[in-house]
Amino acid sequence: MFTPREHFPTIAASLLNLKSIDIIAPNFKWDASKGEPAKDILAARLRAKYYGAEVITYRHFVLKILERSTTSEREQQITGEYLPNIEAPVVAQDATKIEDFDDKVLQYAHEGLRALVHSTKAFYGLGDPGKERLIVTNVWGTAHAYVFLP
């Protein structure tokens, strides 16, 4: 039987480091919870990287729900479990309905979806992405990431 835990040090530690962005880059401070796109290229790139890091942190829980609610027992799982020394919410093997998932897993999945949306919109403040070419170091890598990361 899966017993929910109150504290998940590894995920919480990752998020704490991430949220110290306003100390690391005080001149680019913004309200990350709102996902407002920046209007200059440097700030936009910083926000895109920030939201991308959030996606990486939360993505496991989004993929686990996708996996558990759509695959049968015989199909190979899409994502591996965390290593034993990583403390994170565990998704029960037989979870298929929303009631089967721990509240913390659903919360992290919700945050992951939010980060996915924000990362997709990160460059929208620079103009119409379909008309004005984005000037970044590697626009093709950025475009590919746009499709397969969010």
Add this chain to the structure above:
Amino acid sequence: MVTLQAAFVNPILKTLLERIISKEELVELTRNTMAFLQLLATPSSALHSDWKILRAMSLRSGLLGSHAPQGPNTSSSFSSSNMGDIAMGGQ
């Protein structure tokens, strides 16, 4: 976009996603991403393949909207006359 598309058609994740963004806004994100790819992708490039993958997923998920965008321009910018090829006229 691939993960958001999958979340949209998943009954559990869709419940969570609807609290964050509407279907109309997701359609707009999809179309913007495809337009972004269309601007950059050259014919037969990897980005062109990405565009086709995203378009196929969007058609199935219903997130393409009413006007399905056409692909990147596939006509070649080079012609044989420009390249100096010898014309193969029939005899």
